[in-house]
Amino acid sequence: MNSAVKKATAVLVIxxxxxxxxxxxxxxxxxxxxxxxxLHVGIFPRRSAAKTVTMFTPLMAYLEERLGLAVTLTSxxxxxxxxxxxxxxxxxxxxxxxxxxLQAHDAFGYQAIGANQEFHRKTLSGAIYVRKDSGIERLxxxxxxxxxxxxxxxxxxxxxxxxxxxxxxxxxxxxxxxAYAITPINxxxxxxxxxxxxxAAGDVMLDxxxxxxxxxxxxxxxxxxSEPIFQLPWAVKGDMPDDIREKxxxxxxxxxxxxxxxxxxxxxxxxxxxxxxxxxxxTHRAIIxxxxxx
Amino acid sequence: MKAPAxxxxxxxxxxxxxxxxxxxxxxSLYLAAHQKDLGTQKLEAKTQALGRFAALIAPQxxxxxDFLALDTYVREIVSQEDFVLAVFFDHAGNALTERxxxxxxxxLSFTEKPEAALQRxxxxxxxxxxxxxxxxxxxxxxxxxxxxxxxxxxxxSQALLWQQFRVYxxxxxxxxxxxxxxxxxxxxxxxxxxxxxxxxxxxxxxxxSVHVKGQDEMSRLALGFNMMMQEIATxxxxxxxxxxxxxxxxxxxxxxxxQGEIDYVNPKFEDVTGYRYDEIVxxxxxxxxxxxxxxxxxxxxxxxxxxxxxxxxxxxxxxKNGELFWARVWIAPVxxxxxxxxHLVAIKEDITEHKEKREAMEIMLDExxxxxxxxxxxxxxxxxxxxxxxxxxLSFSQLLDRRYRENLxxxxxxxxxxxxxGAHRISDLVQALLDYGHIASSTKPFAPxxxxxxxxxxxxxxxxxxxxxxxxxxxxxxEIIQGDKDQLIxxxxxxxxxxxxxxxxxxxxxxxxxxxxxxxxxQIAIQDNGIGIEPLYQERIxxxxxxxxxxxxxxxKGIGLAVCKRIVERHGGKIWxxxxxxQGTVFIFTLPAGLNR
Numbered sequence: 001m002n003s004a005v006k007k008a009t010a011v012l013v014i015x016x017x018x019x020x021x022x023x024x025x026x027x028x029x030x031x032x033x034x035x036x037x038x039l040h041v042g043i044f045p046r047r048s049a050a051k052t053v054t055m056f057t058p059l060m061a062y063l064e065e066r067l068g069l070a071v072t073l074t075s076x077x078x079x080x081x082x083x084x085x086x087x088x089x090x091x092x093x094x095x096x097x098x099x100x101x102l103q104a105h106d107a108f109g110y111q112a113i114g115a116n117q118e119f120h121r122k123t124l125s126g127a128i129y130v131r132k133d134s135g136i137e138r139l140x141x142x143x144x145x146x147x148x149x150x151x152x153x154x155x156x157x158x159x160x161x162x163x164x165x166x167x168x169x170x171x172x173x174x175x176x177x178x179a180y181a182i183t184p185i186n187x188x189x190x191x192x193x194x195x196x197x198x199x200a201a202g203d204v205m206l207d208x209x210x211x212x213x214x215x216x217x218x219x220x221x222x223x224x225x226s227e228p229i230f231q232l233p234w235a236v237k238g239d240m241p242d243d244i245r246e247k248x249x250x251x252x253x254x255x256x257x258x259x260x261x262x263x264x265x266x267x268x269x270x271x272x273x274x275x276x277x278x279x280x281x282x283t284h285r286a287i288i289x290x291x292x293x294x
Numbered sequence: 295m296k297a298p299a300x301x302x303x304x305x306x307x308x309x310x311x312x313x314x315x316x317x318x319x320x321x322s323l324y325l326a327a328h329q330k331d332l333g334t335q336k337l338e339a340k341t342q343a344l345g346r347f348a349a350l351i352a353p354q355x356x357x358x359x360d361f362l363a364l365d366t367y368v369r370e371i372v373s374q375e376d377f378v379l380a381v382f383f384d385h386a387g388n389a390l391t392e393r394x395x396x397x398x399x400x401x402l403s404f405t406e407k408p409e410a411a412l413q414r415x416x417x418x419x420x421x422x423x424x425x426x427x428x429x430x431x432x433x434x435x436x437x438x439x440x441x442x443x444x445x446x447x448x449x450x451s452q453a454l455l456w457q458q459f460r461v462y463x464x465x466x467x468x469x470x471x472x473x474x475x476x477x478x479x480x481x482x483x484x485x486x487x488x489x490x491x492x493x494x495x496x497x498x499x500x501x502x503s504v505h506v507k508g509q510d511e512m513s514r515l516a517l518g519f520n521m522m523m524q525e526i527a528t529x530x531x532x533x534x535x536x537x538x539x540x541x542x543x544x545x546x547x548x549x550x551x552x553q554g555e556i557d558y559v560n561p562k563f564e565d566v567t568g569y570r571y572d573e574i575v576x577x578x579x580x581x582x583x584x585x586x587x588x589x590x591x592x593x594x595x596x597x598x599x600x601x602x603x604x605x606x607x608x609x610x611x612x613x614k615n616g617e618l619f620w621a622r623v624w625i626a627p628v629x630x631x632x633x634x635x636x637h638l639v640a641i642k643e644d645i646t647e648h649k650e651k652r653e654a655m656e657i658m659l660d661e662x663x664x665x666x667x668x669x670x671x672x673x674x675x676x677x678x679x680x681x682x683x684x685x686x687x688l689s690f691s692q693l694l695d696r697r698y699r700e701n702l703x704x705x706x707x708x709x710x711x712x713x714x715x716g717a718h719r720i721s722d723l724v725q726a727l728l729d730y731g732h733i734a735s736s737t738k739p740f741a742p743x744x745x746x747x748x749x750x751x752x753x754x755x756x757x758x759x760x761x762x763x764x765x766x767x768x769x770x771x772x773e774i775i776q777g778d779k780d781q782l783i784x785x786x787x788x789x790x791x792x793x794x795x796x797x798x799x800x801x802x803x804x805x806x807x808x809x810x811x812x813x814x815x816x817q818i819a820i821q822d823n824g825i826g827i828e829p830l831y832q833e834r835i836x837x838x839x840x841x842x843x844x845x846x847x848x849x850x851k852g853i854g855l856a857v858c859k860r861i862v863e864r865h866g867g868k869i870w871x872x873x874x875x876x877q878g879t880v881f882i883f884t885l886p887a888g889l890n891r
Contacts, residue, residue, distance in 0.1 A: 179359060180359075181358070181359035181360070181361075182359070182360055185361075186360055187359065189359070189361035193388055193390045194384070194386070194388040195359060195390070210362075214361075214392060216392075
């Protein structure tokens with residue numbers, strides 16, 4: 001390879017790196033000096049990135065159509081990459097879990113505009129499941145028992161809320177053996193298959209077809225259930241112009257009113273979209289604070 | 295109930311179909327069993343691979359409580375053909391999945407736990423259970439249990455069996471059709487041709503033949519048949535000749551088996567005996583017996599023929615109408631190729647008439663002999679009795695001549711001479727007759743004697759005549775004969791005398807005597823160079839008192855050669871005369887040869 005070619009290659013690499021750094025550090029849509037031409041959407045890795053893209057692509061197309069903006073979807077391969085986008089405020093619209101929303105709101109000013117409706121419910125309760133034949137009748141009976149939570153320690157319905165319930169029942173970590181399943185459904189299977197004494201997850205588990213198709217739900221019962229709280233929020237950057245925010249909200253709410261919209265929602269794993277505000281997640285903040293000992 | 299006769303083609307078709315059915319059945323069953331074994335092996339290998347892999351990846355899911363992953367594994371496993379149940383168990387035996395894929399007839403609900411279902415179904419031979427242990431860092435995490443429905447292999451095996459049956463059946467039918475067609479063309483058709491030919495032969499057509507095509511075994515068989523038919527036709531022609539000869543034989547012929555039961559008689563037999571063929575065949579030969587023949591004779595007959603010898607003789611038989619008849623019978627045994635006796639063949643000649651004629655002839659001959667003897671006796675007696683009167687006549691005529699000759703007139707003297715000469719001649723004839731008769735009545739036994747000795751004795755008796763005629767007598771050879779020496783000397787004497795008597799004037803007699811063996815006789819020829827004998831008289835000269843010449847020319851009594859003939863015949867020989875080459879006569883006679891001394 002001659003020196004001229006080497007020099008040209010080096011120039012191209014430098015130019016590419018500069019461009020990449022510009023992209024990574026570019027200001028979001030709604031910065032004061034930026035033109036409103038695109039909407040960046042981030043979705044937390046509740047599911048695999050590929051599945052997330054598949055589920056939400058129709059919704060993104062719908063928003064692009066309604067807003068007249070180019071909509072780009074980012075679903076991190078893991079939570080770290082997702083959170084990096086949140087930290088850099090690269091996402092104009094973000095789908096969080098409740099804990100992460102509150103963290104993003106506090107740190108970066110994201111504002112909730114709506115929330116998922118799943119199982120045709122605006123709210124969900126955290127629940128603790130046991131086998132009916134286990135002899136466990138109260139939360140206090142779980143002392144010294146093994147509880148499988150349906151997610152990591154950031155899972156609202158499968159860990160934080162059940163943990164809150166246990167705390168309220170006087171059971172602190174160490175009073176029971178905690179184990180973690182990768183999904184709430186797996187957590188519910190654990191007591192069913194005698195792999196734990198209890199499971200922690202949302203209160204809709206026993207009605208899920210994927211549950212009922214695999215086990216006999218009649219063998220389980222909900223030992224305790226929390227108060228209902230809003231489901232997973234959709235939040236926008238704090239500096240999103242009001243008209244855009246309004247148009248975005250209306251576009252989401254309009255999904256509830258048309259067959260096409262319901263189909264888009266269904267593909268995104270939702271049964272509806274609820275209007276919500278940051279206030280609706282104060283209950284969650286209280287629970288989180290209690291669990292985290294603040 | 296008699297089974298219907300099956301044709302060769304039907305039998306062949308049945309045999310071919312049976313063989314093919316057995317072959318198809320056996321091969322199909324073998325292939326099906328082999329296929330099932332292969333299927334079982336493949337299924338086992340697949341189960342091993344699947345189970346081990348699932349048991350290898352399952353611990354991670356178990357440790358992370360990823361029951362959905364376990365469920366996915368189970369789902370993937372039971373989605374495989376023949377896998378009806380897959381269950382992950384923890385180390386305590388608790389099931390970690392409940393997904394089941396049981397056939398319709400094995401309904402299972404969640405009320406029946408997987409372990410219970412496994413226990414229940416693994417006892418069924420239709421199913422097979424496999425267990426794969428699961429470990430993580432040496433820790434026992436339980437096992438994966440799989441239940442396989444082996445009936446699928448049976449169904450596949452049955453399906454394959456039926457498929458093979460159909461394919462092989464079709465191929466076999468085509469093969470059977472080809473075989474049958476080939477059989478029809480290559481074998482059955484030639485056989486049918488042979489059968490038709492044999493049927494024609496059975497109906498008597500021995501000229502039939504079959505078409506020969508190619509060089510194969512059937513063609514050689516057909517060729518052999520044709521050659522056999524040619525042979526049969528040749529034999530048939532011979533048999534026809536023989537049969538015709540027997541059928542038309544002028545002699546009655548019958549054939550019996552060795553038990554004496556009649557198997558065959560010819561038409562002449564029917565004519566002679568009066569028995570028809572169909573009424574005598576099967577009867578014993580004894581039906582012909584007259585009951586006048588002694589059993590000993592039949593025993594002798596039977597013993598001879600049963601020992602393999604021929605027998606011939608005369609038997610008195612009885613015809614069907616009871617009439618008796620004489621038959622000259624020849625009986626001979628007929629042997630099989632192996633030497634055992636099969637039949638007896640008898641040829642019978644009706645000799646009743648012949649026998650009657652012979653008996654009449656014998657009676658006549660006896661009568662003639664008696665008459666001849668009486669005549670000879672008469673002649674002898676007469677000759678003997680005549681001797682005395684002749685002697686008286688001669689004595690008195692001589693006495694008359696001696697005493698009264700002078701007193702007789704010349705004519706009377708002549709008359710007396712005539713009487714004396716006549717008396718002498720009568721006396722000579724009477725003596726000759728006595729000698730002639732004495733030859734036949736002689737009882738002197740025969741003895742060996744040299745021909746030449748006899749001839750010399752005869753020459754001695756004729757010594758004077760030989761000297762007078764200066765005859766040249768030549769003997770060639772000598773033999774011993776058996777006979778009456780005196781009569782034989784007389785025989786030679788008479789013939790030599792004739793040779794010395796009937797000579798050509800002025801010619802010295804030459805007599806040549808030759809001998810030749812003609813056993814059991816010695817033939818003797820005496821040749822002279824005399825006047826000879828005309829052929830017309832060559833028989834007549836041997837009759838008594840027959841003379842060919844005037845007494846005045848060649849004196850004699852006319853009895854010498856008759857005596858010769860009688861002597862030769864008494865010795866059992868013959869005598870005849872031939873004209874000698876050139877001039878003269880040859881007397882030839884035979885006498886019985888005797889032992890050399």
